[in-house]
Amino acid sequence: MTTEQKQLIKATVPVLRESGVALTSHFYRRMFSFNPELKNVFNQGNQQNGRQQTALAMAVLAYAEHIDNPAVLLPVLEHIGHKHTSLDIRPEHYAIVGRHLMASIAEVLGESATPELLEAWRNAYQALADLMIGTEAQLYASQVNKTGGWTGWRPFVVKTKVIESEEVTSFHLYPADGGPVADHLPGQYLSVRVLVPQLNLLQPRQYSISNAPNQLYYRISVKRESGRELTPDGMVSNQLHTFIREGDRLDVSAPAGDFSLKTDAAKPVVFLSGGIGQTPLLSMLESLVANGSSRPIHWIHGCRNQAVHAFKGVVDYYASYHRPLEKHIFYDEVETLNETDPVYEGFVDLNRLPSDSLPTEAEYYLCGPPVFITRQYADLLALGVRKEAIHYEEFGPQLLSLN
Known part of the structure; x- marks a missing residue:
């Protein structure tokens, strides 16, 4: 890209801050209109609740703001690359996205979208696409080089279905071909793809692997979300809970994700979870x-x-x-307090814990809803924990940027 083109890109930053979600919403509507087959690739729940449009708008804005030095975004791009390989995103998808993104910029900006601006964004997008394609090629290669590794979708059998609580059920997934399964890093996730009859679409969802690597099977533990059938909540989780039986097959992608346990350290470990956010941490704990x-x-x-x-x-x-191992449990609703198994009443509040339960030299792993992560992250910093020692995983499109 030329210096002039970079200046044009940076000049669009105020517009992206003001109207970025409007642009990305238009982009998705346009792309799904011309390429409806991609509805089978993209999470339609996140389309309905607007999280995907917001996440893309934030990513485009960040790229424009750092167009002079996009290398600072490499950790974020690595994170996105893991998501893409888990969804079997391939180079040809970037050409489709690029075509509709350029058209959307022209249609949303109108006369402001000069030929020079469109050419600058076309070059910027291609540079980003080439970087992502290269990153994802390396991730795909690392997957197939593992014993039992694969890329794309592989059929797995639900050999065991275990009810863990009123809301959570675990699915023990064994490869239908009888072959080995690749070891995962504790904290990683799988994508599972099922047919949602109400939409007449295949829908992928990503679920953390909740067991330690064992080369035999993966366990995912799924919370049954409440909500009507066609709302984002529960679109796939209800399908798994209600209709998937032991012996059924599911399409599964290889383990992915950059949120994982650091195994080369001797420091204490603190696991902090809210609700179903404990699943990746369970894999770490079990390991x-x-x-x-x-x-x-x-x-x-x-x-x-x-x-x-x-x-x-x-x-x-x-x-x-x-x-x-020391544990501290918080319940929003406490019916009785058992002295042999005490719990704290209310939301997780680190200030209520003994000081030695939160060593400042420890490695911290957080997972839960965004509001949970944000609060615990701020409290840890206030307690003197270094931000480099705080690792977190946000389920769904990435909207938090704390480190």
Whole structure:
């Protein structure tokens, strides 16, 4: 890109800040109108609730703001690359997206979209697309080079379906071809693809792997979301809970994600979760216990009440014999307080915990709703924890930028 073209891109930053979501909303409507087959690739729940449009608008704005030095965005691009490989995004998809993005810029900006501006954005998009394609090619290559690895969609059998709480059910997934499965990094996720009859579409959803690597199967633990059939909430989770039986097959993509346990450190570990956000942390916890780690572990979890508290027995069991493990549980609703198994009433509040439960030298792993992550992140910083030691995973399109 020329210096003049970069200046044109930067000149659009105020417009993107003001009307970025309007632009991306127009883009998605246009793309799905001309290429309806892509509705099978994109999460239609996130289309309906607007999270995908917002996430794309934020990404486009960030790229424009850093057009002089896009290398600062590499961690974000790596994160997106993992999402894309999990959804089987390929180079040909970038050509389709680019075509509709350029057309959307012209249609939304009208006369302001001069030929020079469109050419600048065309070059900027192609540079970004080439970078993403290269990043994703490396991720695909690393997947197939693993024992039991694959790319694209592979059929798995639901061998076991386990009810973990009133809201959460686990699915134990074994490869239908009888072959091995690639080890995952504790904290990574899978994409699962099912047919949603109400939409007559295949819909992918990403679920954290909730068990330690074992080369035999993956476990995903899915919360049944409330909501009407065609609303974003529960579009696929209800399908899994209600209609998927033991013995059924699911299309599954290879493990992906850059939120994972740092296994080369001897520092204490603090796991902080809200609701179903405990699933990737369970994989980390199980891995530490299975490997006989001597690292002090602090498990802090919050949920609505005991009835929806999944994996309570599992964590209790680990805490009973894995001495470095200390747990603190918060319930929004507490019916009775059992002295042998005390819980805190209310939302997770780190200021209510003993100071030695939050060592400043520890590595912290956070997962839960965005508001949960934001609050815990701020409280940890206030307690003197370095931001480099705080790692978090936001389910769905990335909207938080805390580090």
